[in-house]
Amino acid sequence: MTPVLEIDGLDKRFGGIVVADGIDLTLNPGRVVGLIGPNGAGKTSLFNLISGVFPSDAGTIRLDGQRLDGLAMHRRASLGLARTWQNLRLFPSLSVLDNLMVGPRRYLGDRFLRLALDPAGVRSQEAGTRRRAEEVLERTRLSGVAATPAADLTFGQQKLVGVARALMNDARCLLLDEPMAGVEGQAYEIMQQVVREVAEGGVAVCVVEHNVAFIRDLCDEGVFMFAGKVLARGPVADLIADPRLTELYFGT
Numbered sequence: 001m002t003p004v005l006e007i008d009g010l011d012k013r014f015g016g017i018v019v020a021d022g023i024d025l026t027l028n029p030g031r032v033v034g035l036i037g038p039n040g041a042g043k044t045s046l047f048n049l050i051s052g053v054f055p056s057d058a059g060t061i062r063l064d065g066q067r068l069d070g071l072a073m074h075r076r077a078s079l080g081l082a083r084t085w086q087n088l089r090l091f092p093s094l095s096v097l098d099n100l101m102v103g104p105r106r107y108l109g110d111r112f113l114r115l116a117l118d119p120a121g122v123r124s125q126e127a128g129t130r131r132r133a134e135e136v137l138e139r140t141r142l143s144g145v146a147a148t149p150a151a152d153l154t155f156g157q158q159k160l161v162g163v164a165r166a167l168m169n170d171a172r173c174l175l176l177d178e179p180m181a182g183v184e185g186q187a188y189e190i191m192q193q194v195v196r197e198v199a200e201g202g203v204a205v206c207v208v209e210h211n212v213a214f215i216r217d218l219c220d221e222g223v224f225m226f227a228g229k230v231l232a233r234g235p236v237a238d239l240i241a242d243p244r245l246t247e248l249y250f251g252t
């Protein structure tokens, strides 16, 4: 299987703190990989390195064979990389639909210029974005709250909006940062179904999550990180059962 995402020898340090130490990792289409490890292991930092929040010191990141490292965040996104954030970054007073339509898109000035030069083109593009948003809301079971301000949703629904925003990008690789933290009840089930369906569509998915039950139920494989290193990769049940890893996780 040709990997969607290929990371080789990724290093990053902040002063004396090593957040990535020779990380090699591949993510394959249609597979959900759970990234686990104790607080401070470097899981979110790895997502930040992949998505371009900060640059790596060494190593390469490829998406469908194309180098991502060195590119700005929006370029990585346009090549097919999508992610969610631990703090949701929603616009609380905007409707759910508008939250999806306000993407990491063009600058306002650019829009005005294009509106002046090609008004029909801009309108047709916006109609396309709306259709896409409506389709994504259906996939994430949020159509019923499309007109509701994001602030009025339950926390679980807000988390789903975070995922829906990421899905607006026609991603080849989706990184989910703690999608289940604080999520209960129906939203929990829906989140699981949505992530599974995204993977079934051929996307390579990677999930950082402390909820081990969610990782076990959802993921095809687990990757255990500690101190910026990938220590193990394999079936989640095996990682959870490994006393060496359990000790590192719980520090017991």
Ligand SMILES: Nc1ncnc2c1ncn2[C@@H]1O[C@H](COP(=O)(O)OP(=O)(O)OP(=O)(O)O)[C@@H](O)[C@H]1O
Residues within 6 Å of the ligand: 014, 017, 018, 019, 037, 038, 039, 040, 041, 042, 043, 044, 045, 046
């Ligand atoms: N921008 C930064 N500047 C300095 N140190 C940073 C920065 N980003 C992360 N770190 C440090 O890198 C280490 C790894 O943090 P990271 O958030 O990646 O861990 P994590 O495995 O995601 O933890 P958690 O499960 O608690 O979210 C921590 O010691 C953190 O303080």
